[in-house]
Amino acid sequence: GAVVSQHPSWVICKSGTSVKIECRSLDFQATTMFWYRQFPKQSLMLMATSNEGSKATYEQGVEKDKFLINHASLTLSTLTVTSAHPEDSSFYICSARDYREPYEQYFGPGTRLTVT
Amino acid sequence: AQTVTQSQPEMSVQEAETVTLSCTYDTSENNYYLFWYKQPPSRQMILVIRQEAYKQQNATENRFSVNFQKAAKSFSLKISDSQLGDTAMYFCAFVSASGTYKYIFGTGTRLKVLA
Numbered sequence: 198g199a200v201v202s203q204h205p206s207w208v209i210c211k212s213g214t215s216v217k218i219e220c221r222s223l224d225f226q227a228t229t230m231f232w233y234r235q236f237p238k239q240s241l242m243l244m245a246t247s248n249e250g251s252k253a254t255y256e257q258g259v260e261k262d263k264f265l266i267n268h269a270s271l272t273l274s275t276l277t278v279t280s281a282h283p284e285d286s287s288f289y290i291c292s293a294r295d296y297r298e299p300y301e302q303y304f305g306p307g308t309r310l311t312v313t
Numbered sequence: 314a315q316t317v318t319q320s321q322p323e324m325s326v327q328e329a330e331t332v333t334l335s336c337t338y339d340t341s342e343n344n345y346y347l348f349w350y351k352q353p354p355s356r357q358m359i360l361v362i363r364q365e366a367y368k369q370q371n372a373t374e375n376r377f378s379v380n381f382q383k384a385a386k387s388f389s390l391k392i393s394d395s396q397l398g399d400t401a402m403y404f405c406a407f408v409s410a411s412g413t414y415k416y417i418f419g420t421g422t423r424l425k426v427l428a
Contacts (some may be wrong), residue, residue: 199397235356240404240418288356300346300408301417304358 198224202292203305210281210312218276218308220291226295227273231302233266235288247274281312315340315411316406326395333380334390334422344410347388349379352421353401361403364388366410375415395426403423 200223210216220230229248233241245261247253247268255261263285265277274293278285286308292302316339329378337349349361364372364381371379378392392399405419 231415238423240420241358241416243415246413246415290356290358294357294414299414300410301348301360301363302414304350306355306357 199303201305207309216280220274222272222293224287226260228296229294230274231292233290283312286312315417317419321422323423325425336388337411338407348406349390350399350404400426
């Protein structure tokens with residue numbers, strides 16, 4: 198149980214375009230989803246927290262207009278990187294929280310974004 | 314603010330040997346949870362073990378066990394009978410039992426198991 202999927206696993210886009218990453222909880226309802234960014238050989242950096250039906254809460258220094266997060270249902274959250282630039286290239290990971298185990302996060306497999 | 318420190322950026326261990334990864338944290342709270350996650354080259358985050366702060370007994374999961382010292386704010390991970398598949402980044406994480414459910418991650422320890 199507690200499986201989280203992400204799609205796509207790898208995406209290449211041109212500079213100036215937008216790209217959407219989906220995060221789904223497959224066998225549970227995710228009251229909260231988290232989006233992380235990870236640079237090579239570094240730890241996970243929390244970008245934002247989203248609760249179903251509410252606006253996302255962004256961490257300090259994260260541009261909310263650049264990284265649009267939507268948590269439209271209890272099983273789906275999306276991250277849209279708008280007007281992507283090469284410096285947005287990174288590994289993006291989502292995680293989800295199940296109310297039955299509120300302090301544990303279940304992680305998706307991640308999405309590698311390359312902006313050319 | 315809470316912080317998590319992993320002071321060993323890299324470690325190596327011979328196959329079948331035992332290795333201990335260290336993690337210390339700073340908090341003024343009494344109720345919290347601690348986790349060790351493994352991130353292999355696939356980059357999928359895998360839960361290794363969790364510890365509830367209110368439990369005095371150290372958590373164990375097969376070859377993995379922790380030494381939880383609440384007063385010292387220490388949470389080390391011991392891997393016994395190391396296997397090649399244990400090669401990965403290991404992250405220690407803290408989450409408060411009151412608040413936003415956000416994880417505070419350490420910087421990670423890269424473990425390499427040698428054949």
